[in-house]
Amino acid sequence: MWLWFHKLSSPPHAYRTAGRLRPWFFWPAILLLLIGTYGGLVLAPEDYQQKDAFRILYVHVPSASMSLMVYVALAVAAAIGLIWRMKLAHAFAAACAPVGAWFTVLTLVTGSIYGKPMWGTWWEWDPRLTSELILLFLYLGYMALRASFDDTQRADRASAILAIVGVVNVPIVKYSVVWWNSLHQGPSISKLAAPSIDPSMLWPLLVMMLGFVLYFAAVMCDRIRGEILRRERNASWLSEIAVGT
Amino acid sequence: MHLWRGDKHLLRGIDLALHRGELLQVVGPNGVGKTSLLRCIAGLLPMESGEVKWSGQDIRKSRDEYTRALSYLAHTNALKNELTALENLRFSVSLLRHVTPQALVETLERLQISQCSDLPVRALSAGQKRRLAIARILLSETTLWILDEPITNLDAAGIALFEACVAQHLERGGAVLTAAHQLLLKGEPNVRTLELRP
Amino acid sequence: MTAPGLLGLVRLVIARDLKLAVRHWDQVVQPLIFFVIVTTLFPLAISPALDELRKIGPGIVWVAAMLASLLALESLFRPDVEDGTMEQWTLSGQPLSIMLLAKTFTHWLLAGLPLVAISPLVGTALGLPSSVWPVLAISLALGTGSLSILGAIGAALTVAVRRGSVLLALLVLPLEMPVLIFGARAVDLAMHGESVAGPLNLLAAMLLLFVSLGPIAMAAAMRISVES
Numbered sequence: 001m002w003l004w005f006h007k008l009s010s011p012p013h014a015y016r017t018a019g020r021l022r023p024w025f026f027w028p029a030i031l032l033l034l035i036g037t038y039g040g041l042v043l044a045p046e047d048y049q050q051k052d053a054f055r056i057l058y059v060h061v062p063s064a065s066m067s068l069m070v071y072v073a074l075a076v077a078a079a080i081g082l083i084w085r086m087k088l089a090h091a092f093a094a095a096c097a098p099v100g101a102w103f104t105v106l107t108l109v110t111g112s113i114y115g116k117p118m119w120g121t122w123w124e125w126d127p128r129l130t131s132e133l134i135l136l137f138l139y140l141g142y143m144a145l146r147a148s149f150d151d152t153q154r155a156d157r158a159s160a161i162l163a164i165v166g167v168v169n170v171p172i173v174k175y176s177v178v179w180w181n182s183l184h185q186g187p188s189i190s191k192l193a194a195p196s197i198d199p200s201m202l203w204p205l206l207v208m209m210l211g212f213v214l215y216f217a218a219v220m221c222d223r224i225r226g227e228i229l230r231r232e233r234n235a236s237w238l239s240e241i242a243v244g245t
Numbered sequence: 246m247h248l249w250r251g252d253k254h255l256l257r258g259i260d261l262a263l264h265r266g267e268l269l270q271v272v273g274p275n276g277v278g279k280t281s282l283l284r285c286i287a288g289l290l291p292m293e294s295g296e297v298k299w300s301g302q303d304i305r306k307s308r309d310e311y312t313r314a315l316s317y318l319a320h321t322n323a324l325k326n327e328l329t330a331l332e333n334l335r336f337s338v339s340l341l342r343h344v345t346p347q348a349l350v351e352t353l354e355r356l357q358i359s360q361c362s363d364l365p366v367r368a369l370s371a372g373q374k375r376r377l378a379i380a381r382i383l384l385s386e387t388t389l390w391i392l393d394e395p396i397t398n399l400d401a402a403g404i405a406l407f408e409a410c411v412a413q414h415l416e417r418g419g420a421v422l423t424a425a426h427q428l429l430l431k432g433e434p435n436v437r438t439l440e441l442r443p
Numbered sequence: 444m445t446a447p448g449l450l451g452l453v454r455l456v457i458a459r460d461l462k463l464a465v466r467h468w469d470q471v472v473q474p475l476i477f478f479v480i481v482t483t484l485f486p487l488a489i490s491p492a493l494d495e496l497r498k499i500g501p502g503i504v505w506v507a508a509m510l511a512s513l514l515a516l517e518s519l520f521r522p523d524v525e526d527g528t529m530e531q532w533t534l535s536g537q538p539l540s541i542m543l544l545a546k547t548f549t550h551w552l553l554a555g556l557p558l559v560a561i562s563p564l565v566g567t568a569l570g571l572p573s574s575v576w577p578v579l580a581i582s583l584a585l586g587t588g589s590l591s592i593l594g595a596i597g598a599a600l601t602v603a604v605r606r607g608s609v610l611l612a613l614l615v616l617p618l619e620m621p622v623l624i625f626g627a628r629a630v631d632l633a634m635h636g637e638s639v640a641g642p643l644n645l646l647a648a649m650l651l652l653f654v655s656l657g658p659i660a661m662a663a664a665m666r667i668s669v670e671s
Contacts, residue, residue: 082663134617134620137613137616137617138617138618140613141613141614141617144610144613144614145600145601145604145610145614148601148604148605148607148610149604151671153291154603154667154670154671157663157667158600158664158667158668161596161600161660161663161664161667162600162614164660165593165596165618165660166618168656169618169621172621172649173617173620173621175621176620176621176624176625176645177620177621177624179624179625180624180628284670287534288534289530289533289534289669289670290670291670309536310536312533312534312535312536313446313536315534316534317530317531317534319527319530320527321525321526321527321530322526322527323526323527323528323530323531324526324528325459325463325522325526325528326526327462327463327466327467328459328462328463328466332462336455336459337531339447339455340447340452340455340531340532340535340537341446341535341536341537342446342447343447
């Protein structure tokens with residue numbers, strides 16, 4: 001186990017592994033996303049209250065859950081990199097950030113498109129959307145801090161500390177925003193939560209979620225290869241590969 | 246006996262040992278990495294690979310023990326312009342150990358800057374500030390001194406004073422590592438130089 | 444030969460920073476003046492009617508306090524890092540986290556506590572009734588403590604970065620939002636005569652959490668910052 005861990009963390013090995021794994025994530029992801037989209041847009045019945053507008057949730061909900069999941073993955077990778085001085089973990093964290101930020105943006109955009117027919121306004125200070133917005137700020141801060149260091153190693157460690165502080169803060173932010181909102185609007189069921197969902201509506205959502213996860217994995221394979229190339233640009237194994245192909 | 250080994254990527258394959266009673270002077274042209282080497286050994290800069298050992302122990306494992314045995318003088322003097330010379334010295338030494346006011350005054354006298362002990366550091370000349378920074382090293386009572394170009398801004402008298410201080414420290418069993426453009430204590434048996442080449 | 448104990452160390456750092464503050468007191472009062480000026484902007488921008496201001500008064504005071512605390516943070520570590528003092532601290536063999544916490548506490552004494560003291564004055568100008576003064580002061584006292592610690596983590600991370608002040612705001616403000624929410628809401632609840640125990644307890648809990656974990660993050664960040 002430890003040996004495997006060590007082997008995987010060597011840049012050439014990780015570079016090749018990511019390249020080999022990529023198609024295994026990418027094609028199933030495309031397939032699942034197609035099935036999920038078809039299921040969500042065509043097969044799933046119309047909601048008796050929300051009509052067709054609810055269908056955007058098939059994009060909104062998976063991207064919302066991904067945005068948070070990616071942040072946690074980023075923070076865990078950053079912590080591993082900080083504690084065990086593992087460069088590959090730092091590279092993973094660095095590669096995560098823009099992807100996670102895009103999921104967050106996607107969540108906000110789809111949320112506001114959903115909001116227009118539902119609430120009659122593009123933006124509502126709904127607790128979920130608000131905490132999603134704060135999450136976007138956390139992503140932006142992480143990327144800004146990383147960009148402001150010239151030295152990759154220092155950028156790695158400094159941004160790792162920020163990611164850990166951020167992930168400790170995320171539940172506090174979440175709780176405070178829910179509390180803040182409940183005071184203003186009184187206890188009401190959050191508008192994005194479906195208390196009970198029909199199986200015919202649920203399965204496309206689950207398929208979409210799995211598709212999003214696999215898509216993230218495929219994108220990460222590419223991004224981590226890019227990160228490794230950038231970090232190891234002077235290493236000898238790279239010139240061997242370049243000459244070999 | 247105290248032993249160290251170093252190895253850094255920027256400075257490939259450096260291996261050195263410093264023993265008690267020894268002065269090792271790192272020389273070489275500007276930009277060759279003298280300061281980086283010293284900061285690495287002081288534990289301020291992480292190494293790509295390799296290790297620094299103090300009394301046979303990796304300094305990353307016994308950092309507190311190591312830093313208590315170590316004094317580091319950087320390019321900067323770590324002085325506060327708003328505080329007087331005496332206040333600066335008292336604070337920086339008090340962080341490390343209990344110190345009597347008399348010891349502070351005596352050290353200032355020894356380095357011939359007692360006349361400005363109550364002046365704010367802002368009003369001191371560059372050489373006087375350097376002497377004040379050296380006073381901190383003298384009072385720290387540590388074994389290992391890592392000094393980055395210690396005699397910058399010092400006049401001839403200051404250099405002589407400083408050489409005497411280093412010689413005394415070596416006699417007492419201390420070890421000194423410096424980065425230098427100008428060699429100190431030339432010709433002494435316990436003085437070595439390490440030349441870095443680009 | 445004996446090194447100072449923890450209490451001695453804390454006393455030493457606080458005494459030094461207070462002495463430094465006395466010698467350049469002009470810089471110490473700047474955030475306070477900034478706080479007052481920002482709160483003056485709102486009546487000018489919105490309305491001079493106290494009835495209207497009263498509704499948003501708690502929010503104004505809290506946003507202004509947050510910005511003032513941010514402004515003061517810029518100079519928390521920078522001078523010590525630039526003149527090499529911080530490097531010596533990391534090499535002193537003393538716990539850096541405790542020293543930075545002591546420094547942050549002094550910073551709070553100089554930048555947070557004056558805001559608490561002046562808050563009734565600012566509150567009055569915004570039409571807040573005198574009955575909410577105690578809640579305003581307590582919420583600010585607890586909240587600015589948390590702001591100082593979160594800000595100190597950000598300051599330690601950005602101190603070695605060129606033009607770090609905007610970056611500092613970008614990093615720290617999102618983390619501080621819960622403090623703002625609970626602090627402003629406590630004052631708001633007090634104005635409506637409702638119980639403020641909930642938000643005040645939450646503010647105190649957050650302060651405890653940050654006091655216990657924050658210094659570790661500060662010290663780790665500072666060790667990276669002094670590398671350059």
